[in-house]
Amino acid sequence: MTIATTGPPPLNPGDLAPTKVAKASSLPVSLLFVGRALRTLWSNRKARIGLVILAVVILIAVFAPVLAPYSPTSTNFQPYQSPDATNWFGTTGNGQDVFSQMLYGARISLFVGLAAGTLATLVAVTIGLVTGYRPGVIDEVLSFVTNLALVIPGLPLMIILAAYLSSRSVWTIVLVVSFTSWATGARVIRSQASTLRDREFITSAVFSGERLFRVVFREILPNMTSLVAASFFSAATAAVMAEASLEFLGLGNPNTVSWGTILYFAQQQNALLTGQWVLVFAPGLAIALLAVSFTLINFGVDALSNPRLREK
Amino acid sequence: MTYLTRKVVLFVITLWAAITLNFALPRLMPGSPVDAALAKLGSSGIPVTNAERHAIEVQLGVPNTGLLSQYGSYLKNIATLNFGTSYSFPSETVAQTIGKALPWTLVLVGVSTIFAFVIGTLLGVYAGWRRGRSADSVVTLGSTLFAAFPPFWLGLLMLYVLAFKWNLFPLKGGYAPGVTPNLSPAFFLDAMSHSVLPGVTLVITALSGWVFGMRNNMINTLGEDYVTFAEANGLRTRTVALMYAARNALLPNVTAFGLSLGAIIGGSVLVEGVFSYPGLGNLLYVAVTNHDFPLMQALFLVITLSMLVAIFVVDLLYVRLDPRIRQ
Amino acid sequence: MALLEAKAVNVVYEPNRGQKIWSVRDVDLRLEQGEFVGLVGESGCGKSTLGFALTRMLRPPAHLEGGIISFDGQDISALEGEPLRQQRRNGFAIVLQSGMNALNPVRDIAHHFADIFRAHARDGEDLTSGVLGTRGAALLQSVQLDPDVLGRFPHELSGGMRQRVSIALALALQPRLIVFDEPTTALDVIVQGAVIKTIKDLQAKNSFTAILISHDLGVVLDATDRVMVMYAGRIVEDQPSAELLRGPHHPYTEALLGCYADPRADEIHLGGIAGSPPDLSLPQTGCSFAARCPLVEDVCRSIDPELTALGSGTAACHVRAREFNAQMKVRS
Numbered sequence: 001m002t003i004a005t006t007g008p009p010p011l012n013p014g015d016l017a018p019t020k021v022a023k024a025s026s027l028p029v030s031l032l033f034v035g036r037a038l039r040t041l042w043s044n045r046k047a048r049i050g051l052v053i054l055a056v057v058i059l060i061a062v063f064a065p066v067l068a069p070y071s072p073t074s075t076n077f078q079p080y081q082s083p084d085a086t087n088w089f090g091t092t093g094n095g096q097d098v099f100s101q102m103l104y105g106a107r108i109s110l111f112v113g114l115a116a117g118t119l120a121t122l123v124a125v126t127i128g129l130v131t132g133y134r135p136g137v138i139d140e141v142l143s144f145v146t147n148l149a150l151v152i153p154g155l156p157l158m159i160i161l162a163a164y165l166s167s168r169s170v171w172t173i174v175l176v177v178s179f180t181s182w183a184t185g186a187r188v189i190r191s192q193a194s195t196l197r198d199r200e201f202i203t204s205a206v207f208s209g210e211r212l213f214r215v216v217f218r219e220i221l222p223n224m225t226s227l228v229a230a231s232f233f234s235a236a237t238a239a240v241m242a243e244a245s246l247e248f249l250g251l252g253n254p255n256t257v258s259w260g261t262i263l264y265f266a267q268q269q270n271a272l273l274t275g276q277w278v279l280v281f282a283p284g285l286a287i288a289l290l291a292v293s294f295t296l297i298n299f300g301v302d303a304l305s306n307p308r309l310r311e312k
Numbered sequence: 313m314t315y316l317t318r319k320v321v322l323f324v325i326t327l328w329a330a331i332t333l334n335f336a337l338p339r340l341m342p343g344s345p346v347d348a349a350l351a352k353l354g355s356s357g358i359p360v361t362n363a364e365r366h367a368i369e370v371q372l373g374v375p376n377t378g379l380l381s382q383y384g385s386y387l388k389n390i391a392t393l394n395f396g397t398s399y400s401f402p403s404e405t406v407a408q409t410i411g412k413a414l415p416w417t418l419v420l421v422g423v424s425t426i427f428a429f430v431i432g433t434l435l436g437v438y439a440g441w442r443r444g445r446s447a448d449s450v451v452t453l454g455s456t457l458f459a460a461f462p463p464f465w466l467g468l469l470m471l472y473v474l475a476f477k478w479n480l481f482p483l484k485g486g487y488a489p490g491v492t493p494n495l496s497p498a499f500f501l502d503a504m505s506h507s508v509l510p511g512v513t514l515v516i517t518a519l520s521g522w523v524f525g526m527r528n529n530m531i532n533t534l535g536e537d538y539v540t541f542a543e544a545n546g547l548r549t550r551t552v553a554l555m556y557a558a559r560n561a562l563l564p565n566v567t568a569f570g571l572s573l574g575a576i577i578g579g580s581v582l583v584e585g586v587f588s589y590p591g592l593g594n595l596l597y598v599a600v601t602n603h604d605f606p607l608m609q610a611l612f613l614v615i616t617l618s619m620l621v622a623i624f625v626v627d628l629l630y631v632r633l634d635p636r637i638r639q
Numbered sequence: 640m641a642l643l644e645a646k647a648v649n650v651v652y653e654p655n656r657g658q659k660i661w662s663v664r665d666v667d668l669r670l671e672q673g674e675f676v677g678l679v680g681e682s683g684c685g686k687s688t689l690g691f692a693l694t695r696m697l698r699p700p701a702h703l704e705g706g707i708i709s710f711d712g713q714d715i716s717a718l719e720g721e722p723l724r725q726q727r728r729n730g731f732a733i734v735l736q737s738g739m740n741a742l743n744p745v746r747d748i749a750h751h752f753a754d755i756f757r758a759h760a761r762d763g764e765d766l767t768s769g770v771l772g773t774r775g776a777a778l779l780q781s782v783q784l785d786p787d788v789l790g791r792f793p794h795e796l797s798g799g800m801r802q803r804v805s806i807a808l809a810l811a812l813q814p815r816l817i818v819f820d821e822p823t824t825a826l827d828v829i830v831q832g833a834v835i836k837t838i839k840d841l842q843a844k845n846s847f848t849a850i851l852i853s854h855d856l857g858v859v860l861d862a863t864d865r866v867m868v869m870y871a872g873r874i875v876e877d878q879p880s881a882e883l884l885r886g887p888h889h890p891y892t893e894a895l896l897g898c899y900a901d902p903r904a905d906e907i908h909l910g911g912i913a914g915s916p917p918d919l920s921l922p923q924t925g926c927s928f929a930a931r932c933p934l935v936e937d938v939c940r941s942i943d944p945e946l947t948a949l950g951s952g953t954a955a956c957h958v959r960a961r962e963f964n965a966q967m968k969v970r971s
Contacts, residue, residue, distance in 0.1 A: 046453075148329050151570060151623065155578030156596060156615050160608055163600045164341035184571065237460075244462050245582055249597060263465065267586075272472045280472070284465030291460035302528075537740035544696055544735070545808060546727030547758045555754070556743050563745075635745060635792045 037229075040304055047300025053293035061106040068100035072257045080274055089278050092262075093269035101257050102282055108258035109290060112174055112243040117236030119178035124185030124231055129220065131186070132193025143190065149183035154238075155245060162246055168253040177242045178235075185231035192227055196220050226304045233298040237291045244287045259283035315637045316628070323624045330616045334609060335386050338372045339379075368396045368606050395610040400602045406610045409595065414614065416486050417591030421580050424511050425573065428518035433565065435519070436526025437558045443531055451523060459520030463579040467513040467586035474509060481509050484588040510580075510587045518576045525568060529561035536560070566630050570623035577615060640712055642848050643670040643693065643731075643816055648706035650685070650692050650872075660920045662688040662701065664872040667946070670850070672815065675842050677859035677880065678852045679895075680869035683916060686852045687736070689869070690818040693850070694733040695723055710816070728759040732814040734805050736821040741805045742793035748804055749775055749789040755811045778807040781844075782837055799830040803837065810841070816848045823858060835862050856895050860884055865952075868892050871916050871927035878952035888954040888963075890932045926957070934958045 041047040060067065070076070075095040083090045089098035127146065131139045161176045196202060197220075205219050221228075246252050247260025254261060262283040266272075271279040366385075389395065395406035432455075439451040458466075475481045487493060487502050533539065534557055542556045577593075584593030592611055599607040631637050650663035662685045670676060678686045691697050693708060695715060708716045710731060718726060735741045742751060752775035753768065760766055776786035782803040793801060802822060809817055819838060823831040839862050842849045853859050859866055860880050868876040868889060876889040887893045894912045914931035917923060925940040926932070932939065938957050946953040947960045954960070 144325075144329075148326060148333075151326060151574070151620060152330065152333070152616055153574040153577045153619055155581055156612055159581070159596060159600055160337065160612050163603065163605075163608060164338065241460075241462055245464065245578070248462075248464050248582065249585065250601060263468075267468070272468065272476060277472060280465070280468050284462060284468070287462050287465070288457070288460040291462075292456060295456050295460060537735055538743045540696065540698075541735050541741040541805065541808075542743070542754070544694065544727070544733045545755050545758070545812060546724045547754050548724070551754055551758065555746065559745050560743070633745070635747075636794045 037225075037304075041297065041300040044300035044303050046296045047298075047303075050293040050296025050298075050300070053289055054297065057106055057110055057290055057293070060103055061110045064103045064107060068103045070097045070100045072096065072101040072104040080269075080276065082276065083278055089282055090276055092265055092279065093271075094265070098262070098279060098282065101262055102259070102286065104257050105259040105262060105283065106286070108170060108256055109240055109243060109260070109287065112170065112177065112258075113236045113240040113290065113294070116174045116177040116181070116239035116243070117232050119174065120182040120235040120239070121185055121228065121232040123178065123182040124235070125189055125221075125228055127182070128186040128189025129193050132190040133197055133215075133220065135194075146183050146186045146190070149180075150187065152180075154180040155242065158242060158246060159249065159251065162251040168251075170253070170256065173243055173246060173252060174239075176246070177239045181235050181238045181242070185228075185235060188231060189224065189227060192224055193220060196223055226301050230298055230301045233294045233301065237294040237298075240287060240291050240294070259287050315631065319624065319627045323620065323627075327617070327620055330620060331387070331390060331613065332383075334613045334616070335383060337612075338605065338609060372605055372609065390613070396606040398599070398604050398607040400598055400604045400607060406607055409607065410592065410610060410614055413590055413592050413595050416589065417580060417584070417593060418618075420507055420510060420514070420584075420589065420591055421576060423507075424514035424518065424580075425576050427511075428515045428576070429522055429569075429572075431515070432519045432522025433526050433558075433562065436523045437530055437553065437561070439523065440527040440530025440534065440561070441553050441557070443527075443534075448527075452527065455520035455523040458516050461517060462582070463513060463517045464582040464586050466517060467510065467583045470509050470513055471586065482506050486590040506589070510583045510589050513583050513586075514576060514579055517579050518572065521572045521575065522565065525565045526558075526561060529564050530557055533557045533561040563630075563634055566626060566633060569626045570619070573619055573622055577619060641669045642672045642711055644668070644707075644709045645693065646707045648689070648692060648708060649704045650688050650697065650701055651704045652688070652701040654700055658920060662872055662919060663692060664919075664923070666706075666872075666874055668867065668874065668877075670816070670848050672848055673846045674865060675839075675849045675863045676851070677863035677866040678850055678869060679854065679856050679859045679866055681854055681895075681916065684869045685872040686854075686869045687820050690733065690820050690850060690852050694731050694816075694818050695726075696733055725759075727812055727814075729813050729815065731816040731818070732809040732812050733818040733820060734802075734809045734822055736824055739798060739801060739825060742801055744793055747790060747792050748779075748796075751804070751808055752778065752789070752811060755808060759812065774811075775807075778810055779804070781810065781841065782807045783833075798826055799834060802826065802834055806834075806838065806841070810845070814847055816850070818850045818852065820852045821854070822851070823855075824853070831858070838862065857899060868895070871923070872919055873927065873955070874946065875928070875956070876952070876954040877946065878950060878954075882951050886950070888949045888959050889956050890934050890959075891928050892954075894931075926955075 038051075041051065073096060077087060077091045077095045077097060079091055079093050079095040081087055081091040087097045087099060089102060091097060092101070127142055131142045131146070158176050158180050161179065162172070165172055165176070202215065202219055205215050210219075243252070243258070244260040244263070247258060248263050248267065250264055252258065252261055252264070254264070260283070263280065266276070266279040266283075271277070393407045395410075398404075398406045398409055401409045435451050435455070439448045442448050471483065475483045482488070482505060486506050487499065488506075491499065491502065493499060493503075538560075539552060539556050542552045547556070580591065581593035581596055583589070584591045585597040588594060592615060595607065596611050596615075598604070599611060645666060645668045648663060648666045649661060652660040652662050654660070664685075666689060678689065680686045688697075688701065691701075692703055695708075695718060697703060703716060706716065707714055710726070715723070715726065742748075746754075749768075749772060753771045756764075756771050756774060757766060772789060775789055779786055779788055784800060784803050784807070788796065788800065788804065793804075796804065802825075806819075806822075822838065823834050826834060835858060838849070838851070841847075849863075851859055851863055860883065863880050866876075866878060866880050866883050867874050868891065870891050876883070876887065876892050878888070883892065884896075887896055891912075898911065912931055917927050917930065923943070925942060926935075926944055929935050929939040934956075936958060942957070944955040944957050944960065946955045949956075949959060949963050
């Protein structure tokens with residue numbers, strides 16, 4: 001029995017349903033997209049918890065001046081106090097109110113987490129797309145640099161960089177942290193971009209004359225949004241932890257109030273030995289919660305891109 | 313080029329790149345670390361010999377000399393393990409200081425990594441196999457939580473509860489104060505009891521990376537046809553879970569080993585600081601606090617090189633695990 | 640007693656919450672020991688799903704909904720866990736479509752066999768690797784493979800060889816029923832013929848009952864004694880293969896045969912079937928082929944035809960059934 005293959009069977013006129021053509025509009029579409037993404041994330045139980053925690057931290061950071069009973073830096077109080085009616089979390093060795101410090105501290109930790117996360121992701125996306133899409137000398141060199149950056153241990157490098165740089169502003173921390181966390185995202189994005197590069201819709205776009213810029217941003221990038229989002233949240237988690245670690249080691253700015261510096265001073269003043277465990281417990285817990293929220297949101301992003309991981 | 317050849321070449325090139333990066337770093341930084349280093353040494357009252365001064369300059373940057381000749385001297389110094397003198401420990405060379413601390417970190421990090429890998433992988437297999445059920449949620453959420461704890465915070469808490477309040481473990485150090493390290497069983501036990509808290513802290517914070525990676529790999533592997541076929545042929549559940557699913561799910565985790573190692577090393581710096589454990593991490597902490605650049609540079613080099621060697625060894629082991637590589 | 644009997648089998652596939660797709664709808668079938676049956680239909684008609692259902696290999700999000708499957712008189716529709724696993728020895732087996740991926744990449748072929756022998760060993764069975772190796776070698780030879788394949792890994796074998804190894808592994812269970820799910824789809828034409836011949840010879844020699852699932856009507860008509868045609872989750876025709884080739888009864892089968900042509904003819908007319916299969920997430924009224932059928936009448940759109948006797952087998956078509964009954968009346 002021989003088999004002959006043919007093209008698609010002839011269609012009845014009634015079979016052709018009018019297809020909707022997507023309009024290439026800019027802002028409203030991206031807003032719709034973000035709205036849809038948020039809604040999908042919300043439906044994932046883990047991501048929902050993460051979003052709630054993040055929202056709470058953002059609110060605390062924004063409204064700290066309103067919520068805090070005292071200024072975080074004023075040294076009016078009796079030092080080394082345990083929690084009592086005036087100071088809900090007690091006081092530091094310098095006589096500062098810990099509760100107010102905790103509320104204001106959210107600002108720095110949140111800012112560094114989001115800023116370093118964004119910066120690291122931008123670098124990762126750029127390098128990942130360039131190396132993934134265009135094989136050649138640039139690709140080889142950049143991938144080697146990426147692999148090298150992956151292999152060099154992050155925290156020791158951050159420590160060295162921070163120690164050399166004399167300025168201790170928040171932006172220094174952001175830069176140092178981003179410098180060490182872009183590589184993971186770059187590698188992931190690169191492998192996805194090179195997979196997509198070989199797909200037919202890209203080949204057809206290139207053949208139809210689309211310029212490189214358009215191909216990368218209009219065709220490839222939208223297919224990687226969940227990957228980029230996952231990269232961002234991973235980088236943000238790492239940034240929050242890295243910032244806390246640097247400040248704990250005394251490499252931050254001791255004049256600013258952040259959760260990490262609270263822990264630094266607590267360690268310097270032997271808070272545990274003086275029985276002030278709240279000074280250690282509270283900021284650490286806060287850092288952990290912020291990091292957890294990013295990770296939980298990432299669960300939702302993961303489930304978006306890999307249907308096998310979706311919750312039933 | 314076979315897999316092995318490629319890995320060796322890559323190892324050598326990355327080694328060279330790391331060494332060169334270490335050379336370039338202090339010379340790229342604003343300010344002059346050399347002057348600071350020399351000034352610090354001078355102020356500590358110890359006379360600096362010309363050889364030592366030269367070693368520091370080679371490491372951190374000699375003003376007014378060609379980069380290439382500096383680079384040559386730098387490479388020669390590394391080959392002869394001449395890193396100059398540290399001013400945190402002026403009575404010995406940097407090489408000696410590091411040499412004393414290295415075994416402690418190797419043992420702590422090495423053992424913790426192995427434990428974290430084994431426990432994390434097993435938990436991940438379990439969570440992936442029982443995907444969707446309560447066991448999976450417990451393992452996943454537990455790991456997420458533990459991963460989010462900053463290592464130094466977890467260390468502080470354990471120190472407070474287990475060492476300070478309940479007196480179960482020593483408060484600091486690698487061994488009892490006043491004892492000189494030796495190879496007796498008594499010392500060994502003493503060292504062990506000092507390593508428990510730092511080790512447990514490291515394992516707990518490093519666990520989640522393995523758990524998640526393994527769980528997700530398991531879920532993907534369980535959808536593969538060879539698992540379905542194995543079940544269709546009525547193989548025992550344990551065989552399917554371990555020899556068909558887990559054994560294949562393990563592979564991406566092993567290739568990702570290098571990345572996790574970086575995280576553990578970072579964690580060890582913090583944990584050693586908290587527990588005053590006499591390893592490389594603690595040295596780095598001390599060096600940073602004292603602006604001890606020669607020590608910092610050398611430490612960074614040693615830490616990076618150790619990581620490269622460990623990753624290289626794992627790459628070699630991978631050949632045993634994946635028959636598709638053995639061409 | 641029939642070896643395999645299925646009554647009112649339905650399979651529901653739920654990819655997302657609230658979305659239900661009825662991939663297999665109300666299927667009855669009956670296989671006797673030793674039959675070699677083909678199951679044919681286009682992609683998405685439910686034939687592979689039915690094959691998986693019959694061998695109890697359905698996985699979430701697909702599940703059996705209603706119906707009874709009995710194997711050798713025993714109801715297997717609700718069997719789970721250890722009892723199900725033990726049924727597989729000397730029971731039913733399935734050979735998957737992708738021989739490519741059906742073998743564990745990190746285990747060599749000898750271990751694949753050993754795993755099966757060990758999993759179903761009875762007390763007192765010799766399980767030394769020497770004995771297991773001999774048994775494995777014998778099975779490989781029965782699928783025309785050299786025994787030294789035992790020492791190889793799956794990535795070292797070609798697609799055709801891997802498919803044969805899969806068949807040999809299924810045979811290790813000494814099953815009484817083997818379902819072959821599209822065994823040749825991923826292979827090139829020359830290898831296809833060889834694999835089909837191997838399956839035919841094995842079936843003749845070991846007289847197991849075989850179901851050959853394929854979208855390729857040609858392959859099926861060539862190899863099997865009896866063919867069942869599936870459309871939109873239901874069996875619409877069930878005839879001996881020779882009869883089907885001479886004269887199909889159901890309009891869909893006719894259309895399928897019309898898609899083939901003799902390449903040696905002077906003029907080749909290739910047909911297609913206009914339209915597309917119905918959306919099985921929606922309830923179906925009437926015959927599911929009605930929208931594409933050249934013989935469609937009003938009754939077809941409202942009443943779903945049952946499988947009724949037609950020719951030497953059965954078919955589910957109102958128009959053809961009426962014509963057939965009229966013919967029978969004329970004759971009597």
